[in-house]
Amino acid sequence: MGSVFSLKSTRDKLSLLRAGRFPVTAFVGIVATVCLGLLLSAGHSYVTLSRLRIQYLHNRAMEIATAADVQVRGPGRRNNPDYWQEALQEIVERHRTEVSFLALLGRESGVLAAAGDASEAANLAPGTIVTLHGTRIFVFDFPLASPRQIPRGAGSASAGWRLRLGLNAVAADFIRTQAVVHVVVTCVAVVALVAVSYYLLLTLGRFVDLKAREESERHLRVLGSMSATLAHEIRNPLGAMKGLTQLAQEELPEAHRTQELMKTVISEAERLEKLVSSLLDFARPRAQQLREFDFRQAVSEVHEMLSSRAAEQKVALSLDAGTQPLVMRSDPDGIRQVLFNVLLNALDATPPGGAVKFRVRADSRGGRLHIEVDDTGHGLPAVDPEELFQPFVTTKTQGTGLGLAVTRRIVENLGGKVALSNLPGGGARCVMELPLHAPARQSQSPA
Numbered sequence: 001m002g003s004v005f006s007l008k009s010t011r012d013k014l015s016l017l018r019a020g021r022f023p024v025t026a027f028v029g030i031v032a033t034v035c036l037g038l039l040l041s042a043g044h045s046y047v048t049l050s051r052l053r054i055q056y057l058h059n060r061a062m063e064i065a066t067a068a069d070v071q072v073r074g075p076g077r078r079n080n081p082d083y084w085q086e087a088l089q090e091i092v093e094r095h096r097t098e099v100s101f102l103a104l105l106g107r108e109s110g111v112l113a114a115a116g117d118a119s120e121a122a123n124l125a126p127g128t129i130v131t132l133h134g135t136r137i138f139v140f141d142f143p144l145a146s147p148r149q150i151p152r153g154a155g156s157a158s159a160g161w162r163l164r165l166g167l168n169a170v171a172a173d174f175i176r177t178q179a180v181v182h183v184v185v186t187c188v189a190v191v192a193l194v195a196v197s198y199y200l201l202l203t204l205g206r207f208v209d210l211k212a213r214e215e216s217e218r219h220l221r222v223l224g225s226m227s228a229t230l231a232h233e234i235r236n237p238l239g240a241m242k243g244l245t246q247l248a249q250e251e252l253p254e255a256h257r258t259q260e261l262m263k264t265v266i267s268e269a270e271r272l273e274k275l276v277s278s279l280l281d282f283a284r285p286r287a288q289q290l291r292e293f294d295f296r297q298a299v300s301e302v303h304e305m306l307s308s309r310a311a312e313q314k315v316a317l318s319l320d321a322g323t324q325p326l327v328m329r330s331d332p333d334g335i336r337q338v339l340f341n342v343l344l345n346a347l348d349a350t351p352p353g354g355a356v357k358f359r360v361r362a363d364s365r366g367g368r369l370h371i372e373v374d375d376t377g378h379g380l381p382a383v384d385p386e387e388l389f390q391p392f393v394t395t396k397t398q399g400t401g402l403g404l405a406v407t408r409r410i411v412e413n414l415g416g417k418v419a420l421s422n423l424p425g426g427g428a429r430c431v432m433e434l435p436l437h438a439p440a441r442q443s444q445s446p447a
Contacts, residue, residue, distance in 0.1 A: 031197045042186035049179035053172045057138040065142035081112040088115035100166035136169035231276045242269040288331040295326040302339040314352040320359045330438040334410045341403040349377035371432040385420035414438040
């Protein structure tokens with residue numbers, strides 16, 4: 001249920017932002033483009049640095065292998081596996097932190113000389129990173145020029161020898177670390193950019209909401225002042241007209257032909273009195289009287305007031321408020337007025353044979369009261385439901401258009417929310433949220 005209010009609130013604020021000519025869509029598009037560009041750049045950098053890591057290992061292995069090749073040059077050295085053995089052991093000892101093994105391979109990958117952990121040297125594929133005994137090794141092959149003389153049994157004189165080198169891949173881990181750090185920093189930057197953008201839109205939404213409230217309050221003050229003036233000016237002559245008509249009605253015989261006309265005058269005068277009372281209630285709302293009371297008892301009282309009307313209209317009025325007392329600290333009279341207005345609207349919107357359902361659920365964790373009122377009428381008209389909460393906006397032929405406006409004012413002053421929506425199967429739903437402990441504040445008169 002909370003998502004109904006949050007999604008509607010977000011949508012309304014975004015529409016207000018668009019109405020205020022703030023380019024929300026363009027702003028979100030720019031932020032999304034920048035975030036996507038940062039992520040693509042980070043991915044490209046990671047791939048590039050990964051390749052650079054392999055290239056670094058290749059270049060380092062080339063340096064060591066070239067140095068070994070230079071070291072064994074000279075008469076009687078290059079084609080002597082025994083000399084290679086001593087040279088390889090010396091090189092491995094010199095580069096013990098980098099080199100895992102060195103092996104001299106013959107024409108059929110036979111190991112002619114080796115130093116270090118070269119037990120698997122002949123079986124490894126060059127140009128790859130493998131794991132030997134828990135250590136990551138970069139395997140590199142360095143082709144040697146064919147020696148002038150090859151020992152008997154070592155191979156053909158046309159075959160070349162190769163120097164296979166196993167280089168510890170940890171030597172290039174700083175490049176990998178740099179790539180990972182770059183990706184992490186970019187992701188953090190993207191998250192921060194999204195958070196800042198969301199906060200900016202949220203702040204703008206709150207600002208627009210505040211401005212809308214200020215404009216609404218100004219509008220209500222003007223309407224309230226006008227309503228109070230009109231109500232006072234209308235009430236006295238209206239009362240006189242009604243009283244004189246009733247007096248004339250008493251003086252005339254029951255069968256007089258003007259009796260029906262006078263009844264119509266009195267009925268219309270009473271309707272105008274009701275409108276004047278609504279105007280005064282709207283113009284000068286009373287201060288809240290917060291105290292603890294049983295919400296279910298207030299629901300029962302409103303149900304009792306409307307049960308006869310529901311029976312007269314042949315509408316089934318069902319209440320699902322539980323049986324256990326539900327104590328809340330709020331304004332009981334204001335709550336009764338809210339329930340009366342909402343249920344009365346639902347009854348008026350429901351045709352004979354229909355039903356009005358009232359459901360309430362208490363969320364003790366969140367300290368909220370969730371109320372739903374469903375009817376089986378024709379649903380809301382094809383307008384923004386928010387417009388129905390504006391003063392003097394109504395879909396009834398005999399309505400004043402103040403019931404929902406007064407309802408929203410009372411609910412919001414009590415720290416709650418109210419919203420209208422259509423039901424998928426037909427009819428309308430009014431959803432209200434009220435705190436179990438209303439904040440202490442005074443209703444402000446718009447007059």
